[in-house]
Amino acid sequence: MKFHSSGLLQPRTIIFLTHSAAWSGAEIALFHLVTHLDKKRWKPIVVVFEDGLLIEKLREAGIKTRLLPLNPAVSELRKEAVGVKNVLQWRQIGIMWRFCHALTRLIQRERAAIVHCNSLKADFLGGIAGKWARVSTIWHVRDRIAPDYLPRPVVFAFPLAMRILGVRAITVSNAVRQTLRLPLALKEQIRVVHDGLPDPDIGVETNTANALMIGMIGRLSPWKGQHVFLEAIAIVREHFPDVRFQIVGAALFGEEEYEREIKAQAESLGLADALQWMGFRADAPQLLHQMNIVVHASTTGEPFGQVIVEAMLAGKPVVATDGGGVPEIVREGQTGLLVPMNDFQALAAAIMWLLQNPAAAQRMGEAGRARALSCFSIQKTAREIEEIYSQLLAR
Template sequence: MTGPAPARVLLLDHTAKLSGGEQALLGVASALHGGAATARAIVFEDGPLVGRLRALGIDTALLPLGSDLNTTSRSRALSPKGLLRGAGALAGFVPRLARSIRFSGAELVVANSLKSAVFASLAAPLARRPWVWHLHDRLAADYLPRPLAAAMRLLATWGPRAIVVNSSATAATLPRRARAKATIAYPGLMPDAFAPAPAQESASVVGLIGRISPTKGQREFLNAAALIAAEHPAVRFRVVGAALFGEDEYEAEVRALPDQLGIGDRVEFTGWVADPGAQLRELTVLVHASPVPEPFGQVVVEAMAAGVPVIGAAAGGVPEILGADDETGTAGTETAAAGIRHTPYGVLVRPGDPNALARALSDVLNDPAGRQARAAAARRRARESFTIERTAAACLGAWGRALGSVRNPRPMGVRGVTVPR
């Protein structure tokens, strides 16, 4: 007796840059393609994602938008000029995308970004195909421009058959009707992410990894570094990443900040790196300093898997990751008042507060035994909760429900992964 036929899915993404959502898509595709699903992909620009998908054996086509919509910031896209340009792009692009969907032979369309979801909401019905939204953004006014958040909430309610969200924090920003069709699938890690960080032989390095953006907290991180620099003269600070989506002005401001703070000789900017995991494993402490609630916090999970101690902003998906609800004790009134909260797996700090971050950094750097104990517990948690096998099984279940028949959600058909101990 044979099992259900593999789902034929078409993956859509507007960008080929390897941001968090694209890394999550690659993980799911690598686990499911050739097993429980047969995937094809359409990407709206050329770049690293295209090569990575093709390397997985996924037939990937380019369907350029023919405008600069892929690189413009969200605020510019919502300007009168941006809206006019966007309407023109929709009118020309949607029929081409609908034809490509029909030609692909896919039975289900999976949109992996906000922009691709907008296009899928129009093109998939034209092609008479159901579509699913893999949502990596909180649809809230503190994370997106208010008009965009409102429009996306409306789209989530009436557009996709199912929604795959990356955290409970993301699900909470959906309207009730949309939340009812949502599945939580934490972005899982591939086996190589669990390779442990080597023992450090050099001076301590505290780092922040991610694209340079006001939402990622590089400014807050550097201000906190300046506050503890004198107390910890041997510690160096590292900013890993570059601006990706029209935020070059912010990057220039951030790069000038260390000299203004008097720590220019202690701060390293790596720019974009092909292997952020290698940079992660060189850190004594990984800092997540986003001043606004992030939907998930992929770099936090990656640090946990590698055994690198973590300090994270106490908002969005990060408290879920660091087990804020799993605490066995309380941090005490004085620590709470200082904007710091210890969990069994890391330290949470008040978002957007360089002073609280500086206090947390000082505590963690002064307590090597405590930070290593939390890091070891965090690594065990990552092995239990954040593997790509779990993610792929959740996605497969959501895809099956969108197709009208619940496919077997077990990891059967998901390529087996072995997580290093």
């Protein structure tokens, strides 16, 4: 243990690494975690590999933040494009080698007790730097390590790198944990900690406008399923012509072409006068209160599903696809409805059932809020991760 000269216990430094500064799922989860750690015990320093909104919000919250730029030749490499040819390019290897040396020096200079990596690129780079600095390293696994979600070279390399680098892992769901192909003894050491969110504390409000509102929140991306949502609401509108719809989110990570495609799709489906494109919004909890039903339509198993928890905290019934970690959040028929992935007809049917049964929808919303407060609070998440830190440092 480390003490101040006053005899009081000195907080241990935890360095958090993330390659992206976008205000998106993994980055939002990181923000909530570092702002809810017990500052008497832990001193978080967030190292971000690019500039952006995350850094601004962290600094506003009083969190020490360091910008360590990663060359775009690596930082802008999309996970979908990763292959043997990409990984073995000498220029990229040289960039990563120099970056890991700089990161190692930063870790040593800050006298870090633990390195906590928050994204795939941060995992590999931080894992190497942590090993060079001889500091315990945690990979916070927010991706399903499966070929339907990541390129096969990454799926192969990830568990191998875990073993070589000797890192510990936290996964955001049991679904993610099950995708890690590791020996049983190592797999049993992996801790599952669901992402928690703060209670927005703005009350559970009901949309009092004349028109009912059905919404979907999340970045615009093919696997998030906005195109499936559009097909579903076209059916809903045939039966409920007065219902209105919102899509909240923007294209990130080079997916602007998908945004153009789905906006053209909405036009062709005749949804222009019933659908609002809200773009990127940082005030999602407030927007949720305009909605009567919240839809999650991912076409590939979602590692977790923070937006579902946000909707439950707002007291809204949820219709969600049943892949990945989503069934760990939604209790079918109690806090929402689950439908098969890529099935717009089933999605439409579930939405219409809730519209036809408003009392049941309200009960699901109330039960969802109670479940979110009990199981997915940020206080619970922070305490569980602090326990992992303590166990790691006690070894």
